[in-house]
Amino acid sequence: MSDARTEVLARVRAALGQPGTGTTPAGKVGTAPRPEPVPRAYRAAGEHAVGSAEVLEQLVDRLVDYKAHVHEVTAADVPATVATLVTGLSGPDGAPRxxxxxxxxDAWLAALPAGTEVVRDSREHPLAATDLDAVAAVVTAARVAISETGTIVLDGEPDQGRRAISLVPDVxxxxxxxxxxxxxxxxxxxxxGAHPDRPLTWISGPSATSDIELDRVEGVHGPRTLHVLLVAG
Structure with a gap:
């Protein structure tokens, strides 16, 4: 192992308070190592409260900048808004799914147009990637949103589902x-951090990349279109 790698790993172990090479202070052989203080000089919180008008205004601004479509609605408006956005969409076989x-x-899907097929996905009964590719859209909840970065985070809870269902469908x-x-x-x-074992999906606008000649291409690694229904408190 290189000297540089040894030093890096030793400092990590020391910061975590774990035993290992380089973590025992000189002259303290046989004693438990004490964690080194981890500097946290970064800004730990914003100037505005969670859910405040300022935070929501900034979130909308960032989402729109990322080319997401934002719909500011009330809780009662969610079913009708979902139905409106789904109307006109269709899967590869033409069926609205x-x-x-x-x-x-279930209430969020109650107003879907007649003939729309809703397929459910779960860890116990996961849909295949080919099945997900045949749907017109996916509807999920979210765990948290970050206004400064325009990011929405899903953590795999039952109302958000497996990561695959938010990555394969086009909408x-x-x-x-x-x-x-x-x-x-x-x-x-x-x-x-309250649930560190949950899988996280961080979403900042629709999927896009500029890897090739710096030309922005959307829908490469996930949905081409992102609709955010921002529900007022």
Whole structure:
């Protein structure tokens, strides 16, 4: 192992307070190492409260800048808005089909147009990638939103589902409550830290890349279109 790598790993172990090469202070052989203080000089919170008007205004601005479509609605408006956005969409076989995680609120889908097929996905009964590719859209909830970065985070809970269902379909309808919007990344990470075992999907606008000749191409690694239904408190 190189000297540089040894030094890096030793400092990581020391910061975590774990035993290992380089973590025992000189003259203290046989004693438990003490964690080194980790500097946290970064800004830990924003100037505005979670869900405040300022945070929501900034979130909308960032989402729009990322080319997401934002719909500011009330809770009662969600079913009709979902129905409006789904109308006119169709899968590869022409049938209007929407996928939803098994824990999604049924009321959000209650106003879908006649003939729309809703397919449910769960960890116990996952849809194949080919099945997901045949749906017109996916509808999910969210765990937290970050206004400064225009990011929405899903954490795999039953109302958000497996990561695959929000990555394969071409259109993603994501319902975000106003009280889930934090201003900064550290605030969001603290909320997510309550359940460190959950898989996270961080979404900043529709999928896009500029890898080739710096030309922006959308829909390469996920949904081409992102609709955010921002529900007022």
């Amino acid at each position: 929407v996928v939803a995680p098994d824990g999604l609120d 993603h309808l994501c319902v975000v409550r106003a009280d889930q919007a934090a201003q900064t990344v550290p605030e969001a990470v603290r909320l997510l």
